[in-house]
Amino acid sequence: MAEIDVLGQIIQGCKAGEPESFNKLIDIYAKRCYGYFYRLCGSSQTCDDLLSELFVKLVAKIGTFRGGSFEGWLFKTASNVFHDYLRDKHQQRKLLEHRAKQLQSESTEPKRTEDPQIDNLQIQLAKLDADTRELITLRYYSQLSFKELAKMRAEPIGTTLAKVHRGLKKLRGLMEQ
Amino acid sequence: MKPDNNENLEGMFEIFGDSEPAQASAEDIRQGDRIFKDYPAPQQPQQLIAAVKAKVARELSVRKVTAFRITAGKKVTVFRITAAKVAAVAAVLVVVAAIGLKIFDTGPNSDATPTVALIPAAIWDSNDIAADDAVLAGLIAEVNEIEGEALALQLGENGGNGYSDLSELEMDYVETNSDFWKG
Numbered sequence: 365m366a367e368i369d370v371l372g373q374i375i376q377g378c379k380a381g382e383p384e385s386f387n388k389l390i391d392i393y394a395k396r397c398y399g400y401f402y403r404l405c406g407s408s409q410t411c412d413d414l415l416s417e418l419f420v421k422l423v424a425k426i427g428t429f430r431g432g433s434f435e436g437w438l439f440k441t442a443s444n445v446f447h448d449y450l451r452d453k454h455q456q457r458k459l460l461e462h463r464a465k466q467l468q469s470e471s472t473e474p475k476r477t478e479d480p481q482i483d484n485l486q487i488q489l490a491k492l493d494a495d496t497r498e499l500i501t502l503r504y505y506s507q508l509s510f511k512e513l514a515k516m517r518a519e520p521i522g523t524t525l526a527k528v529h530r531g532l533k534k535l536r537g538l539m540e541q
Numbered sequence: 542m543k544p545d546n547n548e549n550l551e552g553m554f555e556i557f558g559d560s561e562p563a564q565a566s567a568e569d570i571r572q573g574d575r576i577f578k579d580y581p582a583p584q585q586p587q588q589l590i591a592a593v594k595a596k597v598a599r600e601l602s603v604r605k606v607t608a609f610r611i612t613a614g615k616k617v618t619v620f621r622i623t624a625a626k627v628a629a630v631a632a633v634l635v636v637v638a639a640i641g642l643k644i645f646d647t648g649p650n651s652d653a654t655p656t657v658a659l660i661p662a663a664i665w666d667s668n669d670i671a672a673d674d675a676v677l678a679g680l681i682a683e684v685n686e687i688e689g690e691a692l693a694l695q696l697g698e699n700g701g702n703g704y705s706d707l708s709e710l711e712m713d714y715v716e717t718n719s720d721f722w723k724g
Contacts, residue, residue: 394590399581402582420597510553529570532570
């Protein structure tokens with residue numbers, strides 16, 4: 365409960381336009397938002413831009429948060445930022461080319477990081493359909509309950525539960541190959 | 542992170558699940574969550590965080606300046622409306638006073654106390670006040686100048702300083718208005 369009170373105070377500070385409050389918000393949520401964007405787009409450069417755009421957008425939109433789950437509101441905004449990015453046809457083409465390279469390249473491609481398992485997860489995620497990939501990524505990084513997820517996606521909770529179950533089961537199968 | 546969010550997954554699958562056993566389905570979810578935990582996304586660079594904070598700070602300062610300009614613009618508009626109302630009331634009072642003097646004027650041979658018209662007859666009959674009364678023309682010019690400055694403030698011209706320029710303008714108006722009534 366104390367955490368909720370602290371977050372409430374930070375949000376009030378953000379609504380009042382206090383830079384320190386926004387800095388605290390960034391410190392709390394940047395890691396999860398960055399992970400969410402990274403798992404969706406697979407490009408660190410794009411991820412940097414999306415993270416930047418998200419928090420700048422929050423400055424304008426924070427006044428529209430009327431209570432309830434702040435994580436739900438934040439990640440809904442993050443999802444909108446990602447979809448706005450996808451709508452740019454030029455960026456969409458680049459993303460498809462990048463994914464195609466990911467799917468085609470195996471161990472012969474030089475690893476971007478020293479940990480090959482990160483690349484494997486990214487590669488296997490790319491094999492899922494876009495909606496499933498976003499849903500299971502969103503669920504993990506937003507830490508929202510199934511009820512909150514279903515509400516955000518405007519679908520029945522049973523539908524969300526089934527999609528997440530199928531998606532994670534398929535992902536586990538791909539990772540074990 | 543707490544991916545399962547302490548939810549009762551078995552309970553949910555018993556209600557919403559399909560043909561698969563609830564416990565097996567719940568375990569599928571937990572194992573899938575473990576994959577994300579075992580393969581974490583790259584850490585965001587610290588310089589990125591600093592850059593994001595700087596962008597947010599810039600955005601906040603831009604929004605503060607914009608909000609101030611909107612407020613100053615509204616004040617100039619209110620000032621112009623008020624000035625127009627005061628000028629209208631002053632004109633009505635002048636007209637009423639002039640009519641009153643005409644009504645109470647009983648002729649050149651009257652024993653009534655001689656009066657002096659608030660507005661000289663030459664001005665009252667004049668078609669070109671600026672030419673017939675230099676003082677009045679000067680006051681009119683000052684009022685026009687003040688109106689021009691107010692418009693410039695509203696349009697953000699001449700590098701105006703918002704609120705302080707507005708206060709100075711209000712003082713100019715009060716002074717001019719006072720001079721008008723002194724005659």
